[in-house]
Amino acid sequence: xxxxxxxxxxxxxxxxxxxxxxxxxxxxxxVGTVHGNVEATAGARNALxxxxxxxxxxxxxxxxxxxxLAQPPTFAEFIHGADGLGGHGVELADxxxxxxxxxxxxxxxxxxxxxxxxxxxxxxxxxxxxxxxLLEPRLPALLRSVxxxxxxxxxxxxxxxxxxxxxxxxxxxADLVYGAGxxxxxxxxxxxxxxxxxxxxxxxxxxxxxxxxxxxSRLLNHYATVYEGLFSEHIVTLHDALAAAIAVDPTLATYGxxxxxxxxxxxxxxxxxxxxLRPYRLAGQDQTxxxxxxxxxxxxxxxxDRMAAALLD
Numbered sequence: 001x002x003x004x005x006x007x008x009x010x011x012x013x014x015x016x017x018x019x020x021x022x023x024x025x026x027x028x029x030x031v032g033t034v035h036g037n038v039e040a041t042a043g044a045r046n047a048l049x050x051x052x053x054x055x056x057x058x059x060x061x062x063x064x065x066x067x068x069l070a071q072p073p074t075f076a077e078f079i080h081g082a083d084g085l086g087g088h089g090v091e092l093a094d095x096x097x098x099x100x101x102x103x104x105x106x107x108x109x110x111x112x113x114x115x116x117x118x119x120x121x122x123x124x125x126x127x128x129x130x131x132x133x134l135l136e137p138r139l140p141a142l143l144r145s146v147x148x149x150x151x152x153x154x155x156x157x158x159x160x161x162x163x164x165x166x167x168x169x170x171x172x173x174a175d176l177v178y179g180a181g182x183x184x185x186x187x188x189x190x191x192x193x194x195x196x197x198x199x200x201x202x203x204x205x206x207x208x209x210x211x212x213x214x215x216x217s218r219l220l221n222h223y224a225t226v227y228e229g230l231f232s233e234h235i236v237t238l239h240d241a242l243a244a245a246i247a248v249d250p251t252l253a254t255y256g257x258x259x260x261x262x263x264x265x266x267x268x269x270x271x272x273x274x275x276x277l278r279p280y281r282l283a284g285q286d287q288t289x290x291x292x293x294x295x296x297x298x299x300x301x302x303x304x305d306r307m308a309a310a311l312l313d
Contacts, residue, residue, distance in 0.1 A: 001248065002027045002117050004107055006064070007240070008036030008124030009046040011080050011219045015307070016123055016244040017047070018212050021054035022310035023248050028056060029118065030110060032103025034064040036124040036169050037076045038084035041066075043124075044098050046084050053215045057096065064103025065127035068170035076165065079226055086222025088215075104131035111142040120146045121247050122177075123240035125166050130173035133180050140181045149243035150174060151260065151273030152189035153294060160271065164189050167262060168271030175262035184292040186260060187243040188273065191253060195242050195300040197307075199224075199234040205311060213311045238307065245303050246295060252303055253295040260292050 003020065005028060007013045020026050031051070033043035044063045051059050067073040083089035099106065107128065111118055120143055122129055129146070133139050150166040151174070159165040167174045178184070202224060206217045223236045246252050263272040275294065 001025060001119055002029050002114065003119045003121055003247070004029055004110060005031045006034060006103065006107070006120060006122040006124060006128050007031060007047065008034050008038060008040075008043050009050060010037035010043070010084055010124070010240065011086055011223045012238050012240040013037065013123050014046065014050045014085060014219055015216055015238055016121070016240040017050045018054050018216055019241050019244050019307060019310045020121075020248070021051075021056055022212070022313065026248060028059050030106055031059055031061045032064045032106055032128050033061065034103065034124045034128045035066055035068065035073045035075070036166065037080045039066065039073075039075065040064050042084055046089055048096055048098070049085070049090055053211055060099045060106070062099045062101055062103040062106040065131060068125065068127055069130065069172040071170070074169065079223075081222060086219050088218050088222070103128040104135055107132045108136040108139065111136065111139055115142045116144055119144050119247060121244055122146060123149045123166070123243055125169035126150070126173040126177045127170045130170070130176045133176060140183070143182060145183045145185070147185045147187060147243055147247040148177070149187050149192070149240050151186055153258075153273065153275045153277070153296070155189040155193055157272065158189060160268075162263075162269045163271030164273065167273055171262045171264050171271045175264060178260040178262065178292060179289045181290045182292075185246065185250070185255070185295065186292055187246055187253070187295045189239075191295045191298040192237055192239040192242050195298055195303050196235045196237045197304055201304060201308065202234065202236065204308065208312045210312060216311050241307055242298065242303055245306060246298070253298045255293045256296050257291045258294050259289050260294065261289070
């Protein structure tokens with residue numbers, strides 16, 4: 001499996017990259033960064049650090065969109081720390097830098113070069129993917145598949161009461177992507193919030209000595225402190241890592257096929273994922289918007305076991 005990762009690293013983004021680096025048969029062809037948890041340039045620095053820890057220093061990293069399509073950018077320092085990695089980001093001693101092209105340009109170039117081969121894992125706001133679709137309208141036919149961590153169907157939002165963070169950071173981009181006709185799987189809060197790592201899982205990770213485990217444990221300790229303040233429990237939700245695991249093995253989840261829109265105008269609901277759950281379409285409704293595959297349930301114990309194995313081995 002050849003993958004392009006679009007990300008805003010981000011603690012759970014970091015864990016997702018570490019997970020993929022440990023999977024046999026998975027090649028990370030490139031990484032693109034986007035505004036979201038941190039600024040896109042800071043995200044690129046974090047991506048380079050994470051890839052170095054993972055032993056993938058040769059993977060190219062492109063800086064992507066610095067802001068959403070139609071609103072000012074916002075960032076998630078409260079959750080991920082000022083540097084995006086809970087205070088554990090570093091300047092890379094070897095001076096390694098990013099590629100000159102943008103993340104959207106990088107994705108389009110690779111898709112044209114490897115038609116039908118690439119899986120895109122989008123675990124940040126979808127601005128880069130939207131821009132790539134505008135640059136190359138044939139992108140849905142050129143990509144093998146796209147897995148998005150974003151949205152929710154029946155679960156409450158996490159950035160507002162209605163909206164999930166990746167979707168709300170750029171609702172226009174998300175709406176464009178969900179309606180583009182991509183072979184797209186949506187992994188939303190309905191499943192990610194059921195796959196929380198508890199204190200025992202985190203303690204097992206903290207006791208490990210592998211470089212991946214030590215790095216991940218430092219990041220997740222910050223994450224767990226934030227969660228403890230929110231939920232009074234020493235837990236973490238590995239949103240992006242679950243999407244990565246599903247991208248590698250779709251049998252971890254069950255799915256429904258639904259048309260997905262994003263609310264763009266509501267005063268209290270902007271960024272909400274709107275999913276038509278009815279088993280029929282009425283005359284006069286838009287019949288052209290294609291459905292996407294929405295994860296509805298996940299084998300959380302299997303995922304957490306695989307995540308632990310990836311970090312501990």
